Amino acid sequence: MVLNLEDYTCEYCGKPCKNIVYAAFVCDDPECLEKARIDRGGPGGHMKRKAEGKPIIPEDLEEEARNFHN
Numbered sequence: 001m002v003l004n005l006e007d008y009t010c011e012y013c014g015k016p017c018k019n020i021v022y023a024a025f026v027c028d029d030p031e032c033l034e035k036a037r038i039d040r041g042g043p044g045g046h047m048k049r050k051a052e053g054k055p056i057i058p059e060d061l062e063e064e065a066r067n068f069h070n
């Protein structure tokens with residue numbers, strides 16, 4: 001799967017997309033990330049990763065999404 005984030009905008013504020021969390025396109029704004037997390041009902045693992053200064057990468061999201069649904 002190849003995604004060009006530059007082709008997308010944040011679902012919440014309309015700024016350029018920087019991250020994908022729970023299949024939502026969001027920018028770097030923590031508020032938008034939080035909204036996406038709440039919307040998807042996720043466990044917040046990505047916020048923890050973000051807080052640790054690690055990048056959020058689609059491959060990780062794919063794997064976690066699979067685990068989450070199993």
Ligand SMILES: [Zn+2]
Binds near residue numbers: 010012013026
């Ligand atoms: Zn945003």
